Amino acid sequence: MTTEQQHQQQQHPSHAHARAQIAILDFGSQYSHLIARRLRELHIFCELYSCLVTKEELFGGTTEDDHPKQIIGIILSGGPNSVYDPKAPHVAEGVWKEIEERKIPLLGICYGMQELAHVFGGKVAPCEKREYGKATVVVTTAPSTTPDDGTTADGSGDDDVSPLLAGLPNEFDVWMSHGDKLHEVPTGFRAVAGTSNASYVAIENLSTQMWGIQFHPEVTHSPFGKDLLRNFAVNIVGAKQDWIMSDYAQEFMQDVRMKVGEHGHVIGAVSGGVDSTVAAVLMTRAIGHRFHAILVDNGCLRKDEATQVLKRMRDDCGVNLRCVYAQDRFLSQLKGVTDPEVKRKIIGGTFIDIFQEEAKMIEEENGIHCDFLLQGTLYPDVIESVSYKGPSATIKTHHNVGGLPASMKLKLIEPLRELFKDEVRELGIALGIDEVSVWRHPFPGPGLAIRILGEVTPERVAILQEADAIVIEELVNSGHYRKIGQAFVVLLPVKSVGVMGDGRTYENVACVRCVETTDYMTADFYHLPHDILGRMSSRVINEVVGINRLCYDISSKPPATIEWE
Incomplete structure (x- = not known):
């Protein structure tokens, strides 16, 4: 790719600059892209940036051709590092200065909350025991640090209700994934929720419009996560749900x-x-x-x-x-x-x-x-x-x-x-x-060549084309095609003994692969009803000359990939 092509690829379309957006600063979490997905599901425009993004790159407007971006909210993602490690990543000082001066509402998630503590005088240290998986959050009612006018961020004047947790139950389940935790709340912040393992899993500073949570609202394992993100993006940031x-x-x-x-x-x-x-x-x-x-x-x-x-x-x-x-x-x-x-x-x-x-x-x-x-x-x-x-x-x-x-x-x-x-x-x-x-399922660029394990020949391509067509037809006719993220047949480099009529056969083995996924980064095998599997097997073996055995792949990604090659 040319230098010019690479430069073009790094540029966002001009209309992205004009559109108000929430910026997600990525600290390397495996869930960062899910934050963007959840906001997009709320019809809110957002973009993901490296946590090391410069002030100029994030806010734009530094050149005649680069219009200022309308950053109306910022989310700091989770990440695998310890915030106190000398080599840990941190938001640039220039970016922090812009956030504070403009009072841009900010939400720190997991490592993002620890980054808030690191910058504003809190204490982050290892947990007594690492917390990974389901946990129950209990909302607390400690006195708040309020703006000068005595109201909370949502203007209600109710000190006991955090606008981030408004409408959520007093106790709710979340997904945790951390080895460090907050031991001392940063200056100007108050704790608004905790768990049995950590007293401070949600904090806020209403004066600076900053919130931090230790858990991951972006994953489906946090049932009220989307409600929390809506509270931040819509009620606090004021983002318009107009991503149409x-x-x-x-x-x-x-x-x-x-x-x-x-x-x-x-x-x-x-x-x-x-x-x-x-x-x-x-x-x-x-x-x-x-x-x-x-x-x-x-x-x-x-x-x-x-x-x-x-x-x-x-x-x-x-x-x-x-x-x-x-x-x-x-x-x-x-x-x-x-x-x-x-x-x-x-x-x-x-x-x-x-x-x-x-x-x-x-x-x-x-x-x-x-x-x-x-x-x-x-x-x-x-x-x-x-x-x-x-x-x-x-x-x-x-x-x-x-x-x-x-x-x-x-x-x-x-x-x-x-x-x-x-x-x-x-x-x-x-x-x-x-x-x-x-609604057509994804198809790899190399096509059937990587679904034919072993040598690719015209004869083997023809066999696989026929088998694949039958499987897809059965999925469409049974109403399962739209429920599946990707479905296909793989032709294996092995043969098996079979019996057709009164004769012995020694022919190819094929395998059906159907997966459930939304992001194609993780996937689970699709639980296809046995009667449909039976029809597929019967049709493929009877109608496709060259195949006498059909298998079903029940591996997930990871550890397997979706494609076999």
């Missing part, structure tokens, strides 16, 4: 027209999945046929997929799409290859070569030049790049158009980079895209 997808679409289209201009052209690769479909439709609505989409059939797509994608995107959605049929080219290079990483790299490299060739052909045929590249980056990808911990360890290489070589010198346009997967689907519905496209 139809508005987002209009804002993006206006922005891209300004960016591309009246005569600019955009090129992009599409797969027919929900991300690329929504991005392509958005771009088409913005600039029409000046967007040039390319679908590459690598020979490892699902049954009839290229035909279906062409119909849905070109015929139904009006996207200017051309399909490149390159099955032989890909499969010939995969001959004899069994290592999954090598498969991915071959497919990724070949895809780039074809994409460059097609881009050049489009420009030569139409006498145009494409300056921009459409990419379907989602917000979880952005979170990985801005996280305090940085990108996670590489479990497997991801096939992505972002790996285009420097010679292409394209500027990125990423219409979905502020959205989670469920928000992309919501946007697709708002755009009027059909439900089949919007």
Whole structure:
């Protein structure tokens, strides 16, 4: 990727600056992205930043092209460090100064509360015993430190009710995950809740508009967590619940027209999945046929997929799409290859070569030049790049158009980079895209090549295509498809003995994988009813020549991954 592309990828769309937002400062918690998800579920716009973000990066307005951001609230996430460790991360002094001067409401969660204590004179030290899992919080009624006018933050004048805990029971269950705890409350703060293991699990300073909690309201194990976050974001911060997808679409289209201009052209690769479909439709609505989409059939797509994608995107959605049929080219290079990483790299490299060739052909045929590249980056990808911990360890290489070589010198346009997967689907519905496209399960870039364990051959691809089509059909017909995050069939590199009719068979074994997930970072196997599993098995074994045994994968992520390779 070029320096210019990298710079473009780091920039937020201009309309993100104008929109009021709650900033989440990430200290490396595994739950940080869930804070953003919970706020988005409340229709509140928020963004995630590294806890080491500078004042200039967080608040903007330092250059002529960088408009000030409307930061109306700040949340400090949890994290794995001890706040008193010399190497522990801390919020920059310049950021603290801005927060205090502007009196921006702030909520510290777990490590975030300990960061408050570290800055404002409290004492954090190890717990007598580490607290992980369920705990019961008891709301306390100690006298409060109130603003000069004698009222609490919500103006009620009731000293005993914390606005953060308003409407919550006096006792409620939460999820804890910490080895340190607060031993002394910071200056100006009061304790408003505790547990049997820690006296100070919720603190507040109404004068400075700062709150801290030791537990994690963002996880589903904290039943009242969303209510607490609503109290902070809506009642305390005053955030508007106006994060609406139809508005987002209009804002993006206006922005891209300004960016591309009246005569600019955009090129992009599409797969027919929900991300690329929504991005392509958005771009088409913005600039029409000046967007040039390319679908590459690598020979490892699902049954009839290229035909279906062409119909849905070109015929139904009006996207200017051309399909490149390159099955032989890909499969010939995969001959004899069994290592999954090598498969991915071959497919990724070949895809780039074809994409460059097609881009050049489009420009030569139409006498145009494409300056921009459409990419379907989602917000979880952005979170990985801005996280305090940085990108996670590489479990497997991801096939992505972002790996285009420097010679292409394209500027990125990423219409979905502020959205989670469920928000992309919501946007697709708002755009009027059909439900089949919007609710289509994710499909990996290398396609069936990484669902065929061992060598990829035309014969094995055909076997897997037939089996996969049957399984998906049964899930749709039984009403389970929409309840599942991802479902597919894996062709194993083993054979088993079977009996069909009066004869012995020695054929392939396949395995069905169905998982429940919302963020694809964790997943549990889907508890599919046995009668449906029975129908799948019967149909696959009877209708697909080459398979005589069907298994069901009951492993979760972690420790397993969703895909097998």
